[in-house]
Amino acid sequence: MSRFKDKFAIISGGASGMGAATAKRFVEEGGSVVTLDLNEELGIKVAEDIGDSCEFFKADVSKAEDWDRLEKHLGERFTKITSVVNAAGISEPATVEDETVEHWDRVHAINGTSVFLGCQFAVKAMKDGEGTIVNFASSLATRPKPFVIAYNYSKAGVLVLTRTVALHCAEMGYKIRCNAVQPGAINTPMMQRYVQAAENSEQQLSEFAASHPMNRVGEPEEVVNAVLFLSSEDSAFTTGDSISVDGGVIAI
Ligand SMILES: NC(=O)c1ccc[n+]([C@@H]2O[C@H](COP(=O)([O-])OP(=O)(O)OC[C@H]3O[C@@H](n4cnc5c(N)ncnc54)[C@H](O)[C@@H]3O)[C@@H](O)[C@H]2O)c1
Secondary structure (H helix, E strand, C coil), X not given: CCCCCCCEEEEECCCCHHHHHHHHHHHHCCCEEEEXXXXXXXXXXXXXXXXCCEEEEECCCCCHHHHHHHXXXXXXXXXXXXXXXXXXXXXXXXXXXXXXXXXXXXXXXXHHHHHXXXXXXXXXXXXXXXXXXXXXXXXXXXXXXXXXXHHHHHHHHHHHHHHHHHHHHHHHCCEEEEEEEEECCECCHHHHHHHHHCCXXXXXXXXXXXXXXXXXXXXXXXXXXXXXXXXXHHHCCCCCCEEEECCCXXXX
């Protein structure tokens, strides 16, 4: 398959879960990738496993200076970027009663500011050419659960950020489309951490499954399919939208 022949993607959160799975498929379909992550050890290992068309760059994507470092590192490759996927994120539990301002700010820096910075970087790189941006929101952006108040709010922000960037690019005549995905609970290290931390892991997994009308959790590949659709010409007339990959949660 060569859907991404001559395409060059920057993928945040590329050391793990859905970011890593997106990088792997992007390369399998003919493209090249630079993955960004804080986890250097895993990031290097994943990139090596993917092969020569995948390079790892250590970055804290919530920091503007790290995006500047990436731009310098890429040199002439900066304007060759055709796709940016903002997948880095964290999810840690806190309700309205036990959330703290410090934690709230941390979640928004990683789940919100990083996506804004990734979009700003993408528009600068691609505005004289063409390309796509895909941001990771969540089903919780529109169907929130009470145990992750900061996460819900940050992912709702990602949806409106996505639409705002899409409208700006369209208004400016840039050939850049910006869309989001809204996964339900997906079987990645992020979800597994919740399952492992529960008193009864099996029961926690069943509860995650039961919260989806299709009565199961999703697999990373199922979300990657949507990310790659939004990153390809297959979605040429789609911008400012989001695709739910959530086993029917959006319909509840
Ligand atoms: N797994 C789920 O159930 C689920 C559901 C809905 C949405 N999402 C979203 O999907 C995206 C990918 O999640 P995942 O499940 O693959 O999680 P994951 O934990 O497997 O991967 C997330 C990656 O982001 C990296 N990261 C965190 N903070 C960073 C920072 N400041 N700079 C650079 N990298 C950073 C982590 O090191 C990790 O490698 C996230 O945005 C997450 O919120 C996940």
